[in-house]
Amino acid sequence: MSKSEILDRIKRNKPQPSTLPVVPDFATSPDNLDQLFAGALRASKGYCFSLDSIEDPEVWLKRQFPGTRNIASAVKDFPGNVAFEEINKPSDLRMIDVAITHAQLGVAENGTVWVDEKAAVVRILPFITQHLVVVLKKQDIVENMHLAYQQISLSDTGFGVFIGGPSKTADIEQSLVVGAQGARSHTVLLSG
Amino acid sequence: MKQTDTVKVDHARKARDFIADKERTDWHNGAITYLREKRDLGVGGVPEWEDLRNLASQIKTNVLGNLDDYLEEFEKNALANGVKVHWASDGDEHNRIVHDILKRYDTKMVVKSKSMLTEECHLNQYLESNNIEVVDTDLGERIIQMRHEGPSHIVAPAIHIRKEEVGQLFHEQLNTDEGAADPQYLTEAARQHLRQKFLEADVALTGVNFAIAETGGVVVCTNEGNADMGVHMVPCQIHSMGIEKIIPRAGDLGVFTRLLARSATGQPITIYTSHHQKPKPGGEMHIIIVDNGRSAHLGRDDFYTALKCIRCGACMNSCPVYRRSGGYSYGHTVPGPIGSILTPGFNLKKFKELPFASTLCGACSDVCPVKINIHEQLYKWRQVVGEKGELEKSKAMPLHWAGKILSSHKKYQIVGRLARKALRFLPGAITSNRFNPWSRQRELPKPPRQSFGEWYKQQNK
Incomplete structure (x- = not known):
């Protein structure tokens, strides 16, 4: 049994136990969390707009993503034309051009949004879509990752992800290229 | 890790081959230095950076002191989440476990995201010899796979x-x-x-950045989204982790996610920080916990803290030797300063030269986000190599005589006087020859006419 062998070796060899530190939240509570969030997101090549600035979501989508055919939307104000009930397997979503989801949380220090499997509807949606749009309430932005992990409960979800911008790579001579294997663009719409 | 492979990695020789192309060496040095500069910019924006490093170090030290308990807690919670948990003593067992899962899916192909552990276990070679195609999906990994090479850097595998x-x-x-x-x-x-x-694909495999004992879930960080494209597309997902990837609490991720990407590339966080807790509806999720020499390393008092490493690459980006010798000169999946203190524990005969591939400048320890005393361990490994009688003659002989001379005031004075005279008259062909590797890229200094001691005495006459 490898398990008992490994655990026995660890028991024999492990160093003296030490105390686990208490991690403070390092909060400074700035009053411009939405601006900090937008700044961090833009630095990671993401877009950030106010939801209020969008009068007609359908027109906005057409203008923002010209030539779009397939839209999967989990946000009721944004009309999609793909019915989630008809999705039987993840690969059925491979033709999605734009996906629109909610996010439960945003983090000001790095511009990420927390999207769990409930918000994403199908786990692969935020990744397989060509373009991702996420709707986030301004009051759901926290200052840093410590506060973020206080807000979310990992045990209550099967999958969740912090997304900080469009898929990118710098693997070829460190040239930054947006649109590696995941979404080519990442837009957060701030509401409230 | 196989102990039978005792062919020495000749770092100095490989480095010499690397720097033969001067233009390419300068380019490589510049590319790696650029990563370090971006790290410095990213770190500068976090006033509590040193606090975070201290916390990360303390958390990881606590993990190593209670590793068996945390692993059992992790397994219990993962099983409760519906995850299948496997244990592998070494790389071969890990590879067989993966193969058995693939056989059940009757599949001839697996998509894999970046995992230094599977590189260390030589999973690709094993599966390919069993007629299974492995597709590395990280762009850099795919490039080196197409070239039939291993990674030369743990974060940027194709940086060379x-x-x-x-x-x-x-x-x-x-x-x-x-x-x-x-x-x-x-x-x-x-x-x-x-x-x-x-x-x-039917099966996807990833490495693991962090495994949370409290929740039984694993965290995988990528910029490309390739790990998620693989894992969420297929019915069966496999996550391979070293035993040292454990962290106790979900809240500890606040510390580590803030440190990891900033240390690696200067980004505030990777684009995707994915938390896999349970299998997808109708799907299967496996976690393979791999030892492969780590539990033995845990028992080495002077060296066990190397297991705190979170694989950010900051130490290699800061290392003047790595930057000008390239990742391949280390002959192991994890190169650079951290590789040089991990590998001698796995196989001393093979990796005994790596602790000497350093100037002991300490830049690695200065940037390490979990505060491993890397340069001190490099120094200590040199002692071990000497004590075990594994020093090369070219190092052992001069060190033997230096020890004799430097430990005796009298001998030191006599030899010093002789050397000052001799060096003035001996031709370069005798002082700078193939028996003196130190003189290969250097001119010997002009010897002074007298020692400080002699001068001091003169002043007080």
């Missing part, structure tokens, strides 16, 4: 390759235009190629 070489490679294997070397164009070609592979 020029874009023109990638262009030629993709032209031959992915049908891109001949001579095309624009990274944007080449990345798009890889995107199309890899999206097809994701659709064809």
Whole structure:
């Protein structure tokens, strides 16, 4: 049994136990969390707009993503034309051009949004879509990752992800290229 | 790790081959230095940076002191989440476990995201010898896989390759235009190629950045989204982790996610920080917990803290030797300063030269986000190599005589006087020859006419 062998070796060899530190939240509570969030997101090549600035979501989508055919939307104000009930397997979503989801949380220090499997509807949606749009309430932005992990409960979800911008790579001579294997663009719409 | 492989990695020789191309050496040095500079910029924006390093170090020290308990807690919670948990003593057992899972899916292909552990276990070679195709899906990993090479850097595996070489490679294997070397164009070609592979796969495998004892889940960090494209597309996902990847609490991720990407590339966080807790509806999720020499390393008082490493690469980006000798000169998946203190524990005969591939400048320890005393361990490994009688003659002989001379005031004075005289008259052919490797790139200094001691005495006459 490898398990008992490994655990026995660890028991024999492990160093003296030490105390686990208490991690403070390092909060400074700035009053411009939405601006900090937008700044961090833009630095990671993401877009950030106010939801209020969008009068007609359908027109906005057409203008923002010209030539779009397939839209999967989990946000009721944004009309999609793909019915989630008809999705039987993840690969059925491979033709999605734009996906629109909610996010439960945003983090000001790095511009990420927390999207769990409930918000994403199908786990692969935020990744397989060509373009991702996420709707986030301004009051759901926290200052840093410590506060973020206080807000979310990992045990209550099967999958969740912090997304900080469009898929990118710098693997070829460190040239930054947006649109590696995941979404080519990442837009957060701030509401409230 | 196989102890039978005792062919010494000759770092100095490989480094000499690397620097023979001066232009390329300068380019490589510049590329790695650029990563370090971005790290410094990213770190500068976090006033509590040193507090975070201290916390990370304390958390990891606590983990290592209670590792068996945390692993059992992790397994219990993962099982409760519906995850299948496997334990592997070494790389071979890990590879067999993966193979058994693949056999059940009757599949001939697996998509894999970046995992230094599977590189260490030589999983690709094992599966390929069993007629299973492994598709590495991280762009850099895919490039080196196409070239039949291993990674030369743990974060940027293809950092040693020029874009023109990638262009030629993709032209031959992915049908891109001949001579095309624009990274944007080449990345798009890889995107199309890899999206097809994701659709064809039944099983996806990833490494693990953090495994949370309290929740039984694993965290995988990528910028490309390739791990998620693989894992969420297929019915069966496998996550391979070393035993040291454990962290106690979900809240500890606040510390580590803030440190990891900033230390690696200067980004505030990776684009995707994915938390896999339970299998997808109707799917299967496996976690393989791998030892492969780690539990033995845990028992080495002077060296066990190397297991705190979170694989950010900051130490190699800061290392003047790594930057000018390249990742391959270390002969192991994890190169650079951290590789040089981990590998001698796995196989001293093979990796005994690596602790000497350092100037002991300490830049590695200064940037390490979990505060491993890397340069001190490099120094201590040198003692071990000497005590075990594994020193090369070219090092052992001069050290033996230096020890004799430096430990005796009288001998030191006599030899000093002789050397000052001799060096003035002996021709360079005798002082700088093949028996003196120190003189290969250096001129001997002009010897002073008298020692400080002699001068001091003169002043007080």
